[in-house]
Amino acid sequence: xxxxxxxxxxxxxxxxxxxxxxxxxxxxxxxxxxxxxxxxxxxxxxxxxxxxxxxxxxxxxxxxxxxxxxxxxxxxxxxxxxxxxxxxxxxxxxxxxxxxxxxxxxxxxxxxxxxxxxxxxxxxxxxxxxxxxxxxxxxxxxxxxxxxxxxxxxxxxxxxxxxxxxxxxxxxxxxxxxxxxxxxxxxxxxxxxxxxxxxxxxxxxxxxxxxxxxxxxxxxxxxxxxxxxxxxxxxxxxxxxxxxxxxxxxxxxxxxx
Amino acid sequence: xxxxxxxxxxxxxxxxxxxxxxxxxxxxxxxxxxxxxxxxxxxxxxxxxxxxxxxxxxxxxxxxxxxxxxxxxxxxxxxxxxxxxxxxxxxxxxxxxxxxxxxxxxxxxxxxxxxxxxxxxxxxxxxxxxxxxxxxxxxxxxxxxxxxxxxxxxxxxxxxxxxxxxxxxxxxxxxxxxxxxxxxxxxxxxxxxxxxxxxxxxxxxxxxxxxxxxxxxxxxxxxxxxxxxxxxxxxxxxxxxxxxxxxxxxxxxxxxx
DNA sequence: CAACGCTGTAAAGAACCGGTCACAAATCAG
DNA sequence: CTGATTTGTGACCGGTTCTTTACAGCGTTG
Numbered sequence: 001x002x003x004x005x006x007x008x009x010x011x012x013x014x015x016x017x018x019x020x021x022x023x024x025x026x027x028x029x030x031x032x033x034x035x036x037x038x039x040x041x042x043x044x045x046x047x048x049x050x051x052x053x054x055x056x057x058x059x060x061x062x063x064x065x066x067x068x069x070x071x072x073x074x075x076x077x078x079x080x081x082x083x084x085x086x087x088x089x090x091x092x093x094x095x096x097x098x099x100x101x102x103x104x105x106x107x108x109x110x111x112x113x114x115x116x117x118x119x120x121x122x123x124x125x126x127x128x129x130x131x132x133x134x135x136x137x138x139x140x141x142x143x144x145x146x147x148x149x150x151x152x153x154x155x156x157x158x159x160x161x162x163x164x165x166x167x168x169x170x171x172x173x174x175x176x177x178x179x180x181x182x183x184x185x186x187x188x189x190x191x192x193x194x195x196x197x198x199x200x201x202x203x204x205x206x207x208x209x210x211x212x213x214x215x216x217x218x219x220x221x222x223x224x225x226x227x228x229x230x231x232x233x234x235x236x237x238x239x240x241x242x243x244x245x246x247x248x249x250x251x252x253x254x255x256x257x
Numbered sequence: 258x259x260x261x262x263x264x265x266x267x268x269x270x271x272x273x274x275x276x277x278x279x280x281x282x283x284x285x286x287x288x289x290x291x292x293x294x295x296x297x298x299x300x301x302x303x304x305x306x307x308x309x310x311x312x313x314x315x316x317x318x319x320x321x322x323x324x325x326x327x328x329x330x331x332x333x334x335x336x337x338x339x340x341x342x343x344x345x346x347x348x349x350x351x352x353x354x355x356x357x358x359x360x361x362x363x364x365x366x367x368x369x370x371x372x373x374x375x376x377x378x379x380x381x382x383x384x385x386x387x388x389x390x391x392x393x394x395x396x397x398x399x400x401x402x403x404x405x406x407x408x409x410x411x412x413x414x415x416x417x418x419x420x421x422x423x424x425x426x427x428x429x430x431x432x433x434x435x436x437x438x439x440x441x442x443x444x445x446x447x448x449x450x451x452x453x454x455x456x457x458x459x460x461x462x463x464x465x466x467x468x469x470x471x472x473x474x475x476x477x478x479x480x481x482x483x484x485x486x487x488x489x490x491x492x493x494x495x496x497x498x499x500x501x502x503x504x505x506x507x508x509x510x511x512x513x514x
Numbered sequence: 515c516a517a518c519g520c521t522g523t524a525a526a527g528a529a530c531c532g533g534t535c536a537c538a539a540a541t542c543a544g
Numbered sequence: 545c546t547g548a549t550t551t552g553t554g555a556c557c558g559g560t561t562c563t564t565t566a567c568a569g570c571g572t573t574g
Contacts, residue, residue: 081541101372111370170550187415191391201384203376208552210532217533224533234531234560235428236415427561465563467521472561474522481522491520491571 007033008057009050013043013073014091015066019114023060026118030125032057040068044076051082058128061108063092063099071103078107087128091116140196141175142182148240151220151229153181162220162229172197173216180230185242187233213238264290265314266307267382270300270330271348272323276371280317283375287382289314297325301333308339311458315385318365320349320356328360335364344385348373397453398432399439405497408477408486410438419477419486429454430473437487442499444490470495 010032012023017038024034035050037043043061050056059077063070070090077083090108092100100111110124145154150163155178160167169177179188179196193209194202213230220229231241267289269280274295281291292307294300300318307313316334320327327347334340347360347368357368366388367381402411407420412435417424426434436445436453450466451459470487477486488498 104370104372172551186413189415191387201380203380203383204552205554207532207554211534211552214533214535232532233415233425429562461562462564464521464565468523468563471522471524489521 007031007055009033009035009053009055010057011035011037011043011046011050011059013037013040013046013060013065013070014062015039015064016062019062022118023121026122027125030122039066040070040072043068043073047073047077047080047083051080054082056083056086058087058089058125060089060091060125063090063103071099071106074103074106074108089124089128141178144182146178146181148181148184148242149229151181151240153178167219169216169219172212173219176212176216180238180240183239185240187237187239189237191237193237264288264312266290266292266310266312267314268292268294268300268303268307268316270294270297270303270317270322270327271319272296272321273319276319279375280378283379284382287379296323297327297329300325300330304330304334304337304340308337311339313340313343315344315346315382315389317346317348317382319371320347320360328356328363331360331363331365342389344389346381346385393456398435401439403435403438405438405441405499406486408438408497410435424476426473426476429469430476433469433473437495437497440496442497444494444496446494448494450494 008031010027012020012027012034013036014020014023015038020036020038024036027034033055035046037046043065047056047059059073061070061073065073070092074088074090077086077088087109088107089110089112090100090103091112091114092103093114104111110128112121112124141155143155145156146152152161153159158174160169160174160177175197176193179193188196190206190209194206197209198204217227217230222228222230227241229241231239233239265288267284269277269284269291270293271277271280272295277293277295281293284291290312292303294303300322304313304316316330318327318330322330327349331345331347334343334345344366345364347357347365348371349357349360349368350371357370361368367385369378369381398412400412402413403409409418410416415431417426417431417434432454433450436450445453447463447466451463454466454469455461474484474487479485479487484498486498488496490496
């Protein structure tokens with residue numbers, strides 16, 4: 001596994017050879033691994049291939065493409081669950097505003113009119129990068145193996161045990177529990193949980209959290225009324241109940257992706 | 258005073274009539290009272306008029322404006338002390354990044370590239386709203402861990418202990434105690450407490466404070482008549498009694514983001 | 515000492531919040 | 545494409561919390 005293989009990947013799709021080379025150089029200088037395609041079909045093929053590697057940072061797409069429209073590519077990306085939230089920077093001639101609008105509606109994140117200055121491009125790319133990095137941190141799951149009383153949560157192998165017995169949680173439930181246990185016995189405010197689960201500008205009902213907490217409690221085997229594990233602090237948030245037992249909270253920091 | 262008059266106000270300045278109507282509908286559905294202007298001068302005039310009402314929640318400004326630049330409006334808002342910290346969401350055409358950057362430098366909080374999806378706008382607006390709401394509440398609660406005699410208040414963990422035993426307080430009670438203990442043994446005037454709890458322009462009966470203090474005292478285990486913790490200074494305010502014990506008041510400044 | 519203002523105490527109603535559940539919508543697996 | 549799982553929403557309920565109101569006690573002041 002050589003060094004290049006660990007760098008974040010950028011996919012660039014454009015039919016102008018010159019531009020492609022320019023972008024490739026520019027972005028590689030910024031520390032990305034750049035993969036290119038020259039038309040829509042090739043682009044989709046490339047994206048498929050990249051999905052497997054799981055390191056796609058963002059995509060730069062020209063709108064005017066032979067064989068397949070750039071907008072098709074935007075749609076394609078937004079449909080693949082593995083790369084759904086990858087930021088997309090769209091390039092197009094100044095003239096076609098229609099397509100520009102369409103692309104943004106389909107989910108492109110930013111837009112750059114050709115021709116552009118390299119400074120401008122780099123600036124945009126950095127902005128996108130920052131944004132994705134931020135939202136990823138927000139929705140991230142604390143890493144490690146945590147124990148608290150009869151609860152064990154191992155985020156590495158995605159496993160939860162309550163008094164030895166393994167239980168199955170949905171992704172959201174899992175993340176809630178992971179956050180709670182990673183905080184030891186301390187309160188997490190509703191607000192913080194919302195951000196942790198759905199990002200800074202979440203668009204779901206805050207009430208939704210109650211529902212997930214509820215189903216999580218059910219799976220943990222809580223008896224309604226008296227929580228053994230998840231404690232409600234009205235008007236504030238939730239916290240894992242300190243059972244007072246062998247409360248060995250331990251985070252194994254071994255695996256940072 | 259009709260119902261509408263109590264809703265938070267949003268000011269929208271844009272020269273496109275369609276967009277203005279769209280935004281007005283959208284935001285009114287979200288529960289805001291929407292006031293609009295079509296150019297910079299009108300915007301300033303409108304803002305002046307709104308300042309008096311004191312319920313301005315945030316402003317949405319187009320950057321490309323006839324008569325006066327949107328950036329002028331940003332500057333204007335940031336100079337008015339009454340609305341200095343009102344969040345500003347800036348709209349701009351995708352193309353002019355320069356202005357966008359400038360606007361952010363002048364103090365705009367977020368920007369949205371035109372055209373945008375209504376979902377996106379609503380999400381941003383909510384995020385802004387929450388952010389301002391949160392920081393307003395946060396700023397009124399002193400941060401850190403405070404000890405005084407047998408009392409411990411940890412605002413980070415949302416925890417209160419009296420002689421080791423944890424007690425549960427409602428949000429308001431918690432904030433009262435946090436303020437008192439953060440002042441060490443010094444008086445906090447009723448007036449200051451009112452502002453800290455309900456904001457600069459509170460609308461509740463001042464007597465309400467007595468009630469909360471009373472229930473707080475009960476939870477602390479005060480014996481009526483002789484306050485061990487919260488001392489009343491008639492005509493002035495309250496203060497935490499200096500028990501003379503191991504009065505180690507300490508603020509841990511750990512968490513400043 | 516009477517009147518007043520300020521605070522403590524108590525209780526009642528309103529507003530709010532969270533728990534519970536059923537169902538709809540979105541997503542995923544085969 | 546179909547069925548299963550997961551996620552999100554609306555409705556309802558019960559309890560908590562907030563606010564108002566009433567009244568009692570007490571200190572201050574005239």
